[in-house]
Amino acid sequence: MTRDLFARHRAVLPDWLALYYEDPLEITHGEGRHVWDTAGNKYLDFFGGILTTMTAHALPEVTKAVAEQAGRIIHSSTLYLNRPMVELAERVAQLSGIPDARVFFTTSGTEANDTALLLATAHRRSNTILAMRNSYHGRSFSSVGITGNRGWSPTSLSPLQTLYVHGGVRTRGPYAHLDDRDFIDACVADLEDLLGHTRAPAALIAEPVQGVGGFTSPPDGLYAAFREVLHERGILWIADEVQTGWGRTGEHFWGWQAHGRSGPPDIVTFAKGIGNGMSVGGVIARAEIMNCLDANSISTFGGTQVTMAAGLANLNHLLEHDLQGNARRVGGLLIERLRAVAAQVPHVREVRGRGLMIGVELTRPGTDEAAPEAASAVLEEARSGGLLVGKGGGHSTSVLRIAPPMSLTVAEAEEGAAILERALRSI
The missing domain is CATH 3.90.1150.10 (Aspartate Aminotransferase, domain 1)
Structure with missing residues (x-):
């Protein structure tokens, strides 16, 4: 069979x-x-x-929530008020650590990262993106273009100019022999040198732990050190939490918190685990960034009632237990x-x-x-x-x-x- x-x-x-x-x-x-x-x-x-x-x-709580919601209505699009979507957005915004947070739901991590790139480039009026070597951010045209893992990037064509930064892999590369402090200093120096040779980028996008790249990560504090350099120049920090979010790493609820001395990222993307198998992704950003688009937009399937009900039940179970x-x-x-x-x-x-x-x-x-x-x-x-x-x-x-x-x-x-x-x- x-x-x-x-x-x-x-x-x-x-x-x-x-x-x-x-x-x-x-x-x-x-x-x-x-x-x-x-x-x-x-x-x-x-x-x-x-x-x-x-x-x-x-999980009984999730299957029950899905069945009960499906018995009422499965989908209506974002053109109508959606109580489960508002309720989950309130929880996610509160948990994000981002002040005055706004949440936009998508159907996948790829779409979430795509949206984050749209927001960052529109807000900064720049199509240059900093990304980490060995990274993976999805399979859409824009996210493939910022993926630093050759095995998952089938084309070099991209709407973005991507510049790759050292630091995502601790035990390989030119700085692997350094201790943690010197490793961070070398990566920061490399970033500063790179910024001296390019027009101001829109953002740095980084996975706190690189998922497809083999669960590699830098020393704690690297992205905080990067953030200080970026903040001086107005460059945004996007934390790709598609695989690390919701407490998966144990020590922190978000992966970025291992690098958090300079505060939360400007944008956080999430997906995967929050739906416990249902198609849920999303973007969290400060209101000034989320609201920067000057054209209409909707999400036909992002935030649909049945997936939001699953996300709420799953998040409640995770926190309560x-x-x-x-x-x-x-x-x-x-x-x-x-x-x-x-x-x-x-x-x-x-x-x-x-x-x-x-x-x-x-x-x-x-x-x-x-x-x-x-x-x-x-x-x-x-x-x-x-x-x-x-x-x-x-x-x-x-x-x-x-x-x-x-x-x-x-x-x-x-x-x-x-x-x-x-x-x-x-x-």
Whole structure:
């Protein structure tokens, strides 16, 4: 049955639409931190639909909210007042830390970043954007144009002039040998030098932790230091929180807060986990920035009632059950467990991450050369053992990406780590 579906998939869908596994997997249902396939096999899910299933599969509060809202009205567009959208916007604005915040809802992180770029370039009257090397911001024409990860940027054509800045990857590149303080100083000096050779950019867009890039991040404080340089020149700071938001990193509710001594970003984008699988994205910005557009605009499907009901229920559950604290506690245990395993596996270059956002980078033993074939082998072996993980990385897809639902238990973390240990040892 799965092979037949795979053949049909290949017959009607694009070749570049990636599928995991040599024998692709069809997931039929899920509950908690587990999913099942068509053959009835049960898997512990350590990737959550690319970080979208933030709280749990089939979370009763979310499924109930969706069903009840769908029974009333599913959609009306932004041309009409929408109570669930207003209620979720109020919560998000209050949680953002941005003064006089306004919220615009979209259907995805790509669309959220697209909107942030529109706002920044219109507000600043500049089409120059600063972005981080190894970054990923979506698959639209504009967001591909600011993506610093070659594997996810299929064209160099862009409506924007993009300049790439050092700092997103701590353990590779020309500054990797420096200590944290000197690393930050070198990246700031590079930024200042870059700004001396270009017209004033509209904004810097940066992921606090680079998701598709392999869960890499700079030392805490880098973006605060960048912000001071940018603020002097009136350049905006856009924090792409599509993967890091809502407490995923454990230590902070937003990833930018690890760099927050100079205050919140001018613009924050979000998506993925807030809808727990429903299509919700959005942009938060100060009123003067959000309201700078001088033409009409709507969002046909952004903020539709049924997705807003899901977002509200999911956010309430996350806050009431302190899933941020759980991500910090269980994620910390999982990272240490995986580091102990990695010390005995020559292919593992580094285990890194925060909270329940963990990367395991694989290289050819004794070198810094990426080993994508090893990552693929581990992915397959983990699946055979009943565990689903993801892949990523800027130096080819050689990083295992681990991001389970934030309600993960200690027992499930131990179970997943044991399966992953066997898979890593198998290579």
